[in-house]
Amino acid sequence: MSTIDIRHAHSLTEERAxxxxxxxxxxxxxxxxxxxxxxxxxxxxxxxxxxxxxxMLPGAVRVKAELGFLLSAMKGMVESEIQRVLAEKLG
Incomplete structure (x- = not known):
């Protein structure tokens, strides 16, 4: 198992986030x-x-995930995609 833990700051309202x-x-x-x-x-x-x-946190979101065996091999790619989507959706 592999763990992903990403915190992404944003300036959106709670409702918009x-x-x-x-x-x-x-x-x-x-x-x-x-x-x-x-x-x-x-x-x-x-x-x-x-x-x-x-x-959802004040001014940020935190993504935590446990990846199974197969996805663990792609952890870096999964993290990069999560960060890309967070930046796209939350700024």
Whole structure:
């Protein structure tokens, strides 16, 4: 197992940040059949090979994920893609 832990600062309102994270979750569900659910200010997501959460913090979001064996080999690529999407959606 490999762990990803990324914190991304932003200047969006809480409402706009939540909308952006919800949009990302919708795309994950469509593209990768990820199960996602909100629990307070945290979006939990899971599917075979990955289990994680996107936590909304004041002025930032934190993405934590545990990657299974197969995805662990692509950890660097997965981290880069997460950072790219966060920058695109949250600035």
């Amino acid at each position: 939540r909308e952006a994270i919800a949009e990302v979750a919708r795309k994950l569900q469509e593209r990768f059949e990820v199960n996602a659910r909100w629990e307070g200010d945290t979006l939990h997501f899971a599917r075979s090979g990955v289990d994680g959460a996107i936590e």
